[in-house]
Amino acid sequence: DTEVTQTPKHLVMGMTNKKSLKCEQHMGHRAMYWYKQKAKKPPELMFVYSYEKLSINESVPSRFSPECPNSSLLNLHLHALQPEDSALYLCASSQDGGLSFYGYTFGSGTRLTVV
Amino acid sequence: GQQVMQIPQYQHVQEGEDFTTYCNSSTTLSNIQWYKQRPGGHPVFLIQLVKSGEVKKQKRLTFQFGEAKKNSSLHITATQTTDVGTYFCAGLSGGSNYKLTFGKGTLLTVNP
Numbered sequence: 001d002t003e004v005t006q007t008p009k010h011l012v013m014g015m016t017n018k019k020s021l022k023c024e025q026h027m028g029h030r031a032m033y034w035y036k037q038k039a040k041k042p043p044e045l046m047f048v049y050s051y052e053k054l055s056i057n058e059s060v061p062s063r064f065s066p067e068c069p070n071s072s073l074l075n076l077h078l079h080a081l082q083p084e085d086s087a088l089y090l091c092a093s094s095q096d097g098g099l100s101f102y103g104y105t106f107g108s109g110t111r112l113t114v115v
Numbered sequence: 116g117q118q119v120m121q122i123p124q125y126q127h128v129q130e131g132e133d134f135t136t137y138c139n140s141s142t143t144l145s146n147i148q149w150y151k152q153r154p155g156g157h158p159v160f161l162i163q164l165v166k167s168g169e170v171k172k173q174k175r176l177t178f179q180f181g182e183a184k185k186n187s188s189l190h191i192t193a194t195q196t197t198d199v200g201t202y203f204c205a206g207l208s209g210g211s212n213y214k215l216t217f218g219k220g221t222l223l224t225v226n227p
Contacts, residue, residue, distance in 0.1 A: 031213060033213075033215075040222075041219070042203055042217035042218060042219055042220050043158060043203075043217050044217075045214060045215065045216070048213045048214070050213060055213060056211065056213055056214060090157060090158070096212075097212035097213045099145060099146055099163075099165075099207070099212060100163075101163060102160065102163075103148050103150070103160030103161075103162075103163055104148075104150075104158075104160060104215065105160065106157045106158045106159070106160075107157065108156070108157050109157050
């Protein structure tokens with residue numbers, strides 16, 4: 001299995017809703033990432049988990065809460081989002097950080113719309 | 116913090132023409148990675164360059180890493196319509212092994 005699976009593919013949520021994005025990989029990768037991508041922009045790093053521990057939080061607002069239940073799963077809990085948070089949320093994984101010979105494997109993303 | 120600048124922002128070519136995108140970093144890079152994102156898709160890893168002056172080829176794609184490890188380029192020979200997409204370079208930043216920073220990308224469109 002050489003894929004990163006993200007669910008749901010599309011999500012529309014109100015500003016008072018609570019929702020979660022899910023990401024799963026079975027490649028034995030020990031680093032997992034959340035990126036946010038706005039239209040016509042590059043992916044922006046949000047969080048990094050290394051060996052199931054949060055190692056980087058790029059000053060992301062607390063309305064985004066990451067969780068890594070085990071080495072294969074990564075969640076992003078969403079609460080009280082703003083319309084400007086609408087974007088494509090990408091999960092990625094790598095064998096062990098950014099020097100991995102095989103680079104990062106990205107999931108197909110969750111396209112989030114906040115209304 | 117580290118910035119990875121990428122030019123051009125857009126490039127439109129006729130099928131069969133060559134294409135090049137360039138990346139420049141304000142600091143020395145540990146490595147540089149290249150990704151391709153098709154319209155409506157997600158980034159897909161193409162290659163990683165690590166050594167100073169390194170050149171790697173993948174069929175019609177040639178990747179170069181500068182001698183000072185501050186710049187890189189991707190050259191596509193004889194473009195095809197399947198080459199359409201945004202090409203991103205990305206480098207590690209902040210002394211972290213995990214903080215991959217992407218350039219702004221070059222959107223390539225190919226006229227058949």
